[in-house]
Amino acid sequence: MAKTETLYRWQEALHTPVSAAWMQTLRQNAWQAYQDMADPLPPQRNLRKAPILDREGLQVPGAGSFSDALKERQQSWQFAAALVQDNGAEVALTLPQEVQAQGVILTSLKTALEQHSDLVQSHFGTACAPTATRAVALNAACWQGGLFLYVPKNIELQLPVYFLQSLSTAQSALLSRSLVVVERGAKVSLVLDSWSDGDNGAYVSDVLEVIAGDGAQVQLVALQAWSTQAHVETVRQSKLGRDAHCTDLQVTTGAAYHHASNLVDLMQNGANTRLLGLTLGSRQAWYRQDTLQNHLCPHTQSKLVYHSVLRDQAYSFYNGMIYVDKVAQQTESYQLSRNLLLSDASRADAIPNLEIFADDVQSGHGASIGGLDPDQRFYLMSRGFDRRTAEDLIVEGFMEEVILQLDNEVLIEQVKHHLAMYLLGQEPEEEA
């Protein structure tokens, strides 16, 4: 690989010094690791070819702004606190006094390095090592955006914390790194809303680590609504303490290329995670989802349900792993990937994997790929629904099956609203 100056143009520009010395060292090490590592080999499978992004043509994003579109998006949510970033820069922060008084910290990670350097240092990289992969190393070396959320012991927030990030400069690269720390017995839900408009190419790298203390309850809802030409890599890694619960819903509706890794380490007895995914692909979208349910202790539970609905030439590759360590007895794990193909040119591949070294566990996995069930359609049509309505009902039902597992009425309604708005924008123009 030629490491020429042009190859690292925007990467080097983003690899700028930060205030905390420890982070500066970490960034430099990550930068070195990024240069030394080779890109991972693609899986030895006959997958559909991924679209390629001309990375050299990218630039550093300009200054951020709190545009009307972002304001409108934020206003559609109810929240306890909110942070908005555009082009990696903080453009709005809502942190009411009563929330702050409870000791909750919500800020950009950059600001957190100035104000809470020790706190950040004690957690940063403990769930997701800064040089875990080449993409993660690049992210660690060059991140600009991202949030720091800290919820102290036994604090419960009823309404979600809302984080909106967008990219408004065309042909640019956005790298953000976020850290969420939920202390023992605390409870929080976090909405991660990612959005960009238009059809311009862009590179987005988003790494988020979640550290949930003993008995903590965390709900994450991530809406990935990047522009149709964006190339996106997201890594989510969570580390769950004793009896901690973490529910995570990923809704992916945008991007030309999206490689999502969602990894959960169940570190202590009784930790429990539910991983939900809903992917709506259209046009030439290419999606890949890698998941890991990492059972490292006894009595841990995980359940994963990923559904994708693919239209046009959209493609989805699901690659999931359940790992059960030999000490992780009496664990329950489940993994299901279902794919609904709505056009002849859409395609899906699914590889559910199990690696189980304990001998007293329950585990299940499965995958299905297929078109709309003609018998379901006939049933609905026999009740007077026209073909289009019948098909929409079946698809909506397929999507709702995932969303309804959130266990949070307010979030369910808001996610459904978000999806309805998205689908409205997707309506093909009525034939004249």
Added chain:
Amino acid sequence: MQNNDACLIIKDLHANVGDKPILKGVNLTIGAGEKHALMGPNGSGKSTLSNVLMGHPNYTITSGEVIFRGENLLELAPDERARKGLFLAFQYPVSIPGVKVFQFLRNMLQSRRGTDVSVRDFRKLLKEKMGLLNMREEFVKRYLNEGFSGGEKKRHEILQMALLEPALALLDETDSGLDIDALKTVCESINAVAATNPDMGLLIITHYQRMLNYIQPDFVHILFEGRIVKSGGKELALELEANGYELIEKQFRQPVSV
């Protein structure tokens, strides 16, 4: 349309699954308000007939015609047939996860009536019809046929019939999978719907006679190898019950052509 007009006229209907002929010339006329029973051994084409009448895409009509309330039924899509008043109670209703029964039923009724039905009016109507079927109100909070027991599925089909008040209802083996108490409840509610809609035609498709103990048919037809080979009054059903289908098979079995 007048009362004495035929509701459904089937003339020399032939239908295939793939290349295989299943219906080989069915003739049947059902007048408004008439109750017909269609009986026959397994594989005689009973379910095929109901699916063909509703417009299932897996069947090809090779010849014949079907007139429903003065219109050529075979030209219509299944949803159009439904909106014109044809109803099929499925033998094996499919489940559709994520679709709630309440919304489904309300939308169904709206598309049949072609107008909005307010939630309040619909609740009232639903409560009345569910009372008829001995169904609990929690039922409508569930997902369409998902996790329903055999009896619940059949009751749900008849509930839909009660709401839609069709001009002609095809009941495809509604008795299968029902225990005797459930069968009685379901049949009583079919009778109740029929009593409030005296013009409604009924085609009861069944393998056994037991359902006809509760619903008195005006006519009984025997379908065998894709043709109606015998028609009569309700005594025909009793005769079948006594003798089984063997006699029919002996009498009407077509020699296999080589």
